[in-house]
Amino acid sequence: MEKRHCHEIPCSFSSLLFFLLFLSLHFPSSVYTLPKEYFISCGSNTTIFSAGRNFTGDSNSGNSLSFAIEGKSITVKDSNRSTKTPPLYQTARLFKQKSFYEFEIIISGTYLVRLHFFAFSSADNLSAAHFDVSASGFSLLNNFTLKNSISTSLIEEFFLSISIGKFSINFMPQGSSFAFVNAIEVFLAPEDFIPNDAPHISRAGSSNSNYEGILSKALQTIHRINVGGKDLTPENDTLWRFWVPDDSYIYMPATAKSSTFHSDKPNYLDGISEYIAPDLVYQTAKEMNISSDGPSNTFNITWSFNVSKNARHFVRVHFCDIISKTLGVLVFNLFIYSNFSIVIDPYDKTGQLAAPFYFDFVVDSDDSGVMNFSIGPRANSDEKTAFLNGLEIMQIVGESGSVSGTHKPKKTRIFVVVGSIVGGLGLIGILAVVIGLCLRYRKPKTVENWEWSPVAVHRRGSSHNRMPEGSVIGSRVPDLNLGLKIPFAEIQFATNNFDAKMIVGKGGFGHVFRGTLRNGIKVAVKRSQPGSGQGLSEFQTEIMVLSKIRHRHLVSLIGYCDEMSEMILVYEFMEKGTLRDHLYNSGLPSLSWRQRLEICIGAAKGLHYLHRGSAGGFIHRDIKSTNILLDEDLVAKVADFGLSRIGPPDQTHVSTGVKGTFGYLDPDYFRTQQLTEKSDVYSFGVVLLEVLCARPAINILLPREQVNLAEWGMICKKNGTLEQIVDPSIKSQINPNSLRKFAEIAEKCLQEYGADRPAMGDVQWDLEYALQLQQTATWREPHEDSATDASAMLGLPNIQRFPTLSMSVEKDDMPILREDSANIWASEVFSQLRIDDAR
Template sequence: MEMIQSHKIRYPLPSLLFLLYFLSLHKLPSLAYTVPDKYFINCGSDTNITTSGRIFAGDLTSGNSASVTFTRQSSPVKDIDKSTATPPLYQTARIFRQKSFYEFVISSAGTYLVRLHFFAFSSSAYLPTAIFDVSASKFSLLDNFSVPNNPNSPLIKEFFIRISVGKFPIYFTPQRSSLAFVNAIELFLVPDNFIPSVAQHISPAGSNSDYKDIVSKALLTIHRINVGGLTLTPENDTLWRYWVPDDSYLYSPDTAKNSRFYSSKPRYVEGASEYVAPDLVYQTAKEVNINSTRASNNFNVTWSFNVSKNCKNFVRVHFCDIVSPSPGALLRFNFYIYSNFSLQINPYGSISQLAAAFYFDFVVDSDDSGLINISIGPRQDSEDQTAFLNGLEIMEIMGELTRRSEPKKTSIFVVVGSVLGGLILICILAFVLCLRRCRKQKAVETLDWSPAPAHRGRTSHSTGQTPEGPIMGSLTPNLNLGLKISFAEIQFATNNFDMKKRIGNGGFGTVFRGTLSNGTEVAVKRSEPGSHQGLPEFQTEIIVLSMIRHRHLVSLIGYCDESSEMILVYEFMEKGTLRDHLYNSALPSLAWKQRLEICIGAAKGLQYLHRGSSGVFIHRDVKSTNILLDENYVAKVADFGLSRLLGPPDQTHVSTAVKGTFGYLDPDYFRTQQLTEKSDVYSFGVVLLEVLCARPALNTLLPQEQVNLAEWAMFCKNKGTLEQIVDASIRSEINPNSLTKFVSTAERCLEEYGADRPHMGDVLWDLEYALQLQRTARAREPHEDSTTDASALLALPNIQNLPSLSMSMEGDYLPMLGKDHSNSLEIEVFSQLRIDDAR
């Protein structure tokens, strides 16, 4: 799709230029396009299955032999759970023990949609352990891929690939001694020009140019969003796609509202069609909520999407004006990518009809934050102060396979020389490794604290040791070997990752409870192969966490990096997350004094991060699910996947893309993209309100004014009705003056600007004072009410502005190991933007 070269950042396009720009963007998909009836393959089956209007033919049926073939060194496998409610399409699969393929005969060149369906059902071959690669043509589609044992839904990977006439194989390559499998395959032609040749290329800094030859790339669908609408399943889509609602991606839900449903079919302008997006996508939208305080101050509506870091993404945004009562020639609004690129949207620049569907394509670079932010906002020169968005798709542009040259023939003399040289090299390496191991052992023994020992795999030998794995199997050869744990030991600890030991799921893996061979209880966080999380971030997580030791921070016990595994092992926290004890669980309610002690413990951990080294270590994802409790209800801050390590003490902030969790994000950080320690203070203020009110930071099921806990609580506080939203289970036991101190502390944490918030040391001091007020409260007589009690205690001096005394705590701090870090360190392992219980 051709793009206008003269478009400049931040300058709106005039109406005429917009018209030319719009008309140049889209070429009409082929009017002769009809939905194909091939290829839809039911793998490992001799039965045809009909679902959502498609007939998936069993790959063992005779009708497939001419056009679809598969490697004979494979075998079908069936679901052995006879009582399963699994859909028929996912009750069979084909497994491969070596590099194998399905091969399709292609009679028409063009862009094809390729869908691979995976479901790890119960079978004689344990499918959840499968680790494999998938490739096609010149593209690597899936690397180190595995399928979680999720009984609720299959995992579907969708690609768009340009295919020529001839034979088209899709290769499945198991990792080492593992296996590969697939349950179903779809491969069919999409309309002409469905993927453009050219689109505007946008960088995080806002620069733009033309990105050419998109159509020759392979695209992996990451997000497909029905903005303002409900989930759309294959039954509702012209190309059998899934579209999900946008609510969980919104930064500030109160700034947007769902538009009304437009009952008639949308009008498709040149380039758009029901195949680009179905009618239902264009018949709903999110628009600016003009009744919102933020929206009325020109606050943009922003969505944040997780993507792979430092990669290119094909982004398609869909528009259809269903919010205006009549065609509004003066309706204009701004569309933003990140905060540095803007485009003026004029729905009536090309056609003066209401509900006319159109779309724009971009290629957008992601940075090391792994986020793409999309925004819309009203314009002052628009007659109607609104903006809207109907749909959005993000597809990752895949990398090409690295070709290996064929080995050359070698003479016998070269072979013999290579063998001798190899033997000599092995001897030298063995000596060097032995020497380094001895030195590292001595270094570990001189430290003033001892990490958990490196537990090795169990064996039948009397020594109780097993040989190290192959050198080539190690992903992180230069990390702290004293923390390294063998994969065999972790398998033993978790009973080979028995799903009965699963205690949580994260966006990048599963958390298991385990017991090491020495009896230590641990939490094992296993990254899912193929999750697109990088090795450098995994290494950084280990390096940083191996330097942090504090009573109120969850400790890293070890890690495993054998083969394609990336596993972190933490101390096990018996009582789970703080949120589990506040709401939405059957656990008994915590007493007010317990809650105060937990908040104090978490504040101590955060205070250590902010002041325990020569720099400032910012957590960046403080929330109730990242505060864990041990068997004695001692609080420990966990999950440093979004953390940022700043430089020397005089460095006040670092400019970085916004990351965090909705409901806890510092508005000053979001506005300026300048991260400071006060960002943690804001998030902790939200946690304090969670502790007090026993409700989530965001609850979209509540009335609009109550959705955001921080805003609602401060509104009630100013209105004098805060006591009404305090957790009913503790309302009667809270001393009023303790409540006053606690609420004023939370309020100061939630100041709009970071400079107006206290340091974590001051917060800690105030919380300890609130606990002291609760402990020393005199018992009330039956005739006394809370007002009388409060008036007596409020005579105590207000000391919230005194210097922090939190640095004098004994027994909490252990020395920080290693050198001071003057450069910023980005830690992005096992992290995600949206709320997640398994962090």
């Protein structure tokens, strides 16, 4: 390489020139040194050392730093010095009127500005302060107060582009209140730390152009996340930043696992240094939770962050491939809001393992107040996994009053001086750089590889729900079946713009409307409403679960809509409504005993398929009469999978918080918090009694001993008044043997301990036998049934029960869904469609 340079200029000179210019062009951050100014301890007259910085007291008249305080202010001190309050937060400067700190800026560039607040105990109630903060035309804080943060310090961090000259931070009390601050940091960031432009992601997922003029704005740090790692404090960050773990932001935690890089240091490449993010961020990651014997998770990892609604954010996403064993095999997708995706190819970006890189975006938030990020494998990737190391979200909070949108920091650093010294030889030097770069060994590509692609749906053997490459899907929830998406306009048409006359039911999720699609299909439309008891998790659960199953006795999903923050599920319309509607309190004709048996058999078949079928392993967790629906031929179909969990047959239980509906809730599950498929069996046993006596599982209007249906049955047995629990409208229809068998089934289902209950397949078989007994009037052989008369039908065991209470317990994990069948395509769902009292 040097010999080629000798053709133009002497080797020694060209090499030196090449070296200097190469450094100036490619390693600006490598020569960055941590600044010593400005770090101000407000209200203090001493220098305080904190996390590697010396904070100079602003009351110290002997300080040599170039800053001043203008306006009327007083110093306040912590009145309780015996506390463990850090010294930096034991003093503050308080402003009764508009005042400001003024700093002398000698180098133009991007600056970090941090304002520290702590409402310590003093005669002035600092938590009552109410004020605004601005900085040289940037509006930083509006109507700021610490009323909700009085027990801990609060640091507000901003990135601002500041030119040479005077820079002021203004404190403006609101009304008769006051302002205060405990400490201030104003220091220069590494050169080009924040770009002036980045790909712009609109609410619709469009990224056709860059957003320009970032440097003319103020950026406020909202979230800084160390994915897969621990808390990082200023002591172990290169720019004295705080990073927090991602665990509280991750959706469906079981989809991810943490990974750690055990080498001493990541492999930093050109333009990337430890100042972008510290080593500890790049040495940890979250990756997809895949077991050694096959995937235990087939769904993307998703993080959700609270952000301001309808605002603009600068986002930096950090990657470092610490999980691959070889180069060039791992390629995956990054999704933002699930409607924009970019292909992440670590090898294409860096060319080596454990090499940090990052992507910057400007992202417009929607009106949900939540920003979602997901990662997931690509179909053509050799490795079906994905990873993320870190994430930063900064809100763009204001325009600069003195800096234009095309502002670039003035280059006043040493390498610009070197460039001016070489003067006329600069052009030759640049040519030398270009030639040298061309002759170097292959440099890893740095061109970002953008791709428009749909949200990944990880399934085998079906192309029914695959979207073509180049599609942009506006889905606010990842991993849904995109082939089932229905435009909001189509749903408006089907329901006559959600006409109140079309309402056929109401539950905790929202209203259920009857509708007709343009192709003539009758549908039930369940639309979420703000403040409903159900939400995003149950909405996503129903769709994901039903992408795995299909059965005659499970209600079919026609589609869903999640446009404009709507959560709408569209099902086949069940003409006859709920089983409960036909048992009591509806005025509908009474069902015959034979019809009731057939309905119970159909529901049992659906549950058996759910537990052990080709897509089996699901536990419904909310079986009740309102979640068993009837079509126009009275064919039963199980509904409502919003609370479902996976419970594969080879597992004994799933440990989880208790959810369900009291009266149907398995006491063994309630006691141990260990969910099994036998929990559904218990609930189904309660439904059997409900079918038999045509009354609710819980009726608080009845005398105390009759409130709980199962307990009431035991009392009737003890008192010899069993006839009270049989629906009078069917007493004369029931064959005694059929009734005896039915009571036996209910008794088995309602055993106190799950291990003593039958599987749903056995329940289905016994119900079919009870129907056979009803149809044929065949008496069982003595060895098959020792009962001698029908009055023994409700000889129920003495089942332990628990106090009445609502069992919609706090937020629980979403189910982890498996991919069991190559031939199952998403077309089924479980949800109440005509319910008056459902969730």
